Every structure is written in structure tokens, then in C-alpha cells.
Amino acid sequence: MSLVSQQLSYGTRLKNVSFTVPEGQLVGIIGANGAGKTTLLHTLTGQLAPSAGSVHFAGVDISQLEPLQRRQLFGFLPQNPSAHAEVSVAHFLQSGLVNLPLKVSASEELARVVKLLQLENYLARPFTQLSGGEQRRVQLARALLGDQPWLVCDEPTASLDLHYQLHVMQLLKSLAAQGKTITVALHDLSLAARFCDQLVLLRHGALLAADQPAAVLTDANLAQAFGIKARWLCTEQGVALLPSLLDDQD
Numbered sequence: 250m251s252l253v254s255q256q257l258s259y260g261t262r263l264k265n266v267s268f269t270v271p272e273g274q275l276v277g278i279i280g281a282n283g284a285g286k287t288t289l290l291h292t293l294t295g296q297l298a299p300s301a302g303s304v305h306f307a308g309v310d311i312s313q314l315e316p317l318q319r320r321q322l323f324g325f326l327p328q329n330p331s332a333h334a335e336v337s338v339a340h341f342l343q344s345g346l347v348n349l350p351l352k353v354s355a356s357e358e359l360a361r362v363v364k365l366l367q368l369e370n371y372l373a374r375p376f377t378q379l380s381g382g383e384q385r386r387v388q389l390a391r392a393l394l395g396d397q398p399w400l401v402c403d404e405p406t407a408s409l410d411l412h413y414q415l416h417v418m419q420l421l422k423s424l425a426a427q428g429k430t431i432t433v434a435l436h437d438l439s440l441a442a443r444f445c446d447q448l449v450l451l452r453h454g455a456l457l458a459a460d461q462p463a464a465v466l467t468d469a470n471l472a473q474a475f476g477i478k479a480r481w482l483c484t485e486q487g488v489a490l491l492p493s494l495l496d497d498q499d
């Protein structure tokens with residue numbers, strides 16, 4: 250099984266983006282603001298109809314799937330989910346179970362995602378009264394309901410503190426190791442370098458590079474895509490990037 254994007258375009262916002270993701274990989278979509286990360290995730294998943302090209306998951310053309318079939322193929326965490334009414338976290342999660350064929354009972358599935366995102370103490374609280382980071386964890390838990398083979402997340406670590414940034418990235422990495430294919434838009438290049446198997450780097454809607462992190466985060470690509478230079482910290486825990494603006498003298 251693999252995710253294959255061939256010559257994928259969406260108007261002028263995405264231009265001939267092609268890459269392949271083997272099953273069970275955590276793939277980071279990176280690029281500057283406006284580079285096309287969200288557009289790519291929406292086009293990959295069939296939420297935007299491409300103006301050219303195609304996307305295949307496990308050999309199936311995404312454009313041929315009915316909405317219900319797509320729902321059963323992937324979980325999706327949007328960048329800016331719409332505001333929710335004053336429902337409890339438990340109710341909000343339960344509403345995410347609609348149209349999902351479950352391998353276990355609904356209550357077991359809810360308990361699984363609650364445990365994964367450590368939400369046990371939030372279930373009775375109104376969703377809208379949670380902090381931004383708490384809401385993000387609940388939204389990710391909802392995207393994980395159904396345990397579909399493909400998970401698509403638009404900036405899952407946005408609003409999260411350092412503890413939960415690492416918790417979420419480790420969780421995504423472990424889910425990928427269990428066989429889930431995961432595509433995730435990220436701004437934090439240190440997290441992307443440390444946790445992702447592959448990176449897809451976009452610039453002005455076009456593909457600049459798609460490869461393992463060390464091959465993508467080169468000096469030339471960082472300068473071209475982000476207007477930055479970087480020094481690298483390499484430790485036993487992994488790598489981290491110390492960025493500075495191109496014209497800084499440090």
C-alpha cells in the first residue's frame with residue numbers, strides 16, 4: 250500500500266506536485282506561509298478537486314471514492330476547525346463516530362483515543378471552555394477515531410506546549426510504526442527533522458524537494474524556501490535546528 254500523488258495541481262495554488270509515500274510512514278509537509286501545505290492536504294484527500302493529476306491510496310484513485318468511502322479511508326485534523334457549540338468534550342468526540350466502521354465497540358474506541366491524548370479529566374467540560382492547546386488535543390483525538398489506515402493532520406502541534414508537542418509527535422511516530430500512513434503539515438522544522446521519515450517541501454505551490462529530512466533540509470533549500478540559514482544540534486535524542494535570518498551576522 251502506498252500514497253501516490255502524480256502531477257497534482259489545484260489552480261495556481263498547487264503546481265505538478267508528485268511524490269510517493271510508502272505505507273506506515275510519517276511524512277511532513279513543510280514550506281513557508283502560503284506555500285500550499287493546506288491546499289495540498291485538501292487536494293490529496295479529495296476535499297478540493299484537482300485541476301490536474303491524481304492521488305492514489307493503496308491503488309485506489311481518491312477521486313473515485315464516495316464521501317462515505319473517503320471518511321472510512323482517512324482521519325482528518327483541519328488547520329482551523331469550525332467553532333463548536335457548547336457541547337461537552339465527550340459529546341464532541343461521540344459525534345465523530347458517525348459513519349465509521351469500528352473494529353471495537355464505540356465506548357472502547359472513545360476510551361482508546363481519550364487515553365492516547367490524555368483527555369480523561371476533560372470529558373465533562375464544555376469543549377469551547379478548554380484552552381487552545383486542550384482543544385487541539387481533543388480535535389486530534391477525534392481525527393483518530395476509527396483507526397483508519399491514513400491520517401492527515403494540518404499543524405497538529407499548533408497551540409501545544411513543549412510536552413504535548415513531543416507527546417503528539419511520538420504518538421504519530423508510533424502509529425506510523427504500527428502501519429498507519431500519516432501526512433502532516435508542520436511549521437517546526439526541528440520536530441519535522443526529528444520525527445518524520447520523509448519531508449515534502451513546497452515553495453509557491455511547487456515541489457522543491459521530497460526525500461528524507463537530511464536531504465530536504467539543506468542550506469540551499471532552507472534559504473530558498475524560508476529565507477533562513479540554520480545550524481544543527483545533533484544529540485542522542487535526535488536533531489534540532491537553530492535557525493537565523495539569512496542576513497544575520499551570528
Ligand SMILES: Nc1ncnc2c1ncn2[C@@H]1O[C@H](COP(=O)(O)OP(=O)(O)OP(=O)(O)O)[C@@H](O)[C@H]1O
Pocket residue numbers: 262280281282283284285286287288289
Ligand atoms: N480560499 C482561497 N481562495 C484563494 N486563494 C487561497 C484560498 N485559500 C488559500 N489561498 C491561497 O493559496 C495559497 C496557499 O495557501 P495554503 O493555505 O495552502 O498555504 P499554507 O502553506 O498552508 O500556509 P500557512 O503556513 O500560512 O498555513 C496562498 O497564497 C493563499 O493565499
